[in-house]
Amino acid sequence: MINDPAMEDKKEFKSQATIEIIDNGPIKITGRILIRDSKRDITDNPEEVYLCRCGRSQNKPYCDESHKK
Numbered sequence: 307m308i309n310d311p312a313m314e315d316k317k318e319f320k321s322q323a324t325i326e327i328i329d330n331g332p333i334k335i336t337g338r339i340l341i342r343d344s345k346r347d348i349t350d351n352p353e354e355v356y357l358c359r360c361g362r363s364q365n366k367p368y369c370d371e372s373h374k375k
């Protein structure tokens with residue numbers, strides 16, 4: 307359900323991605339997405355990615371499971 311009044315007029319709105327915050331872990335994104343940093347596109351249209359939110363990954367922006375250590 308969309309609670310944003312700006313979106314109420316957009317009857318065709320369809321989510322193209324799902325974002326899941328994993329307890330004590332990364333952000334899991336599935337769907338059709340583009341990941342971009344300030345300089346470049348990092349990857350285009352992956353089906354599933356895990357983004358680090360603990361700051362310990364040596365492979366940012368991706369989770370490398372360092373949060374488990």
Ligand code: FES
Binds near residue numbers: 332358363374
């Ligand atoms: S969330 Fe997994 S390494 Fe940061």
